[in-house]
Amino acid sequence: LYEEMLFRLVGLALLHFILKDLIQLPEKWASGAAIALSALAFAAYHRPDLPTQWPDFLFYCLAGVYLGIVYVLRGFGIVVGTHAIYDIVALVVLK
Numbered sequence: 001l002y003e004e005m006l007f008r009l010v011g012l013a014l015l016h017f018i019l020k021d022l023i024q025l026p027e028k029w030a031s032g033a034a035i036a037l038s039a040l041a042f043a044a045y046h047r048p049d050l051p052t053q054w055p056d057f058l059f060y061c062l063a064g065v066y067l068g069i070v071y072v073l074r075g076f077g078i079v080v081g082t083h084a085i086y087d088i089v090a091l092v093v094l095k
Contacts, residue, residue, distance in 0.1 A: 001080055001084075003042070003045075003083065004067070004071075004076065004079055004080045004083055007038050007041060007042045007045070007064065007067075007068075008038065008067065008068060008071040008076065008079055009071075009076055011038045011041060012034050012035065012038040012068055012071060012072075013034075015033070015034035015037050015038060016030055016031060016034040019033050019034055031072060034068075035065060035068035035069060035072065036065065036068075038064060038068055039061050039062075039063075039064030039065040039067075039068055040061060040064070041064075042060060042061070042063070042064030042067070043057050043058075043060035043061035043063075043064055044057075046060040047060055063086075067079050067082065067083060070082050
């Protein structure tokens with residue numbers, strides 16, 4: 001829950017506000033850039049040892065993009081549920 005609050009609800013929304021309202025980028029560019037930047041932050045949070053873990057960083061970056069798109073298209077509750085289901089599958093079922 002806290003990751004989605006930090007990276008989607010606050011991070012993505014703040015980046016979108018800066019890019020769309022302050023810098024005045026077109027909506028599609030602002031949304032895309034906000035998703036990409038928040039995904040990079042999400043990946044950096046999960047893989048701070050970046051120089052040695054590029055494949056993992058790329059995985060988390062793509063996951064951040066996916067979760068960002070889910071957030072934009074479906075909202076906060078759905079993205080929290082999506083992330084929770086992934087965590088349950090990854091940590092309980094696959095482990």
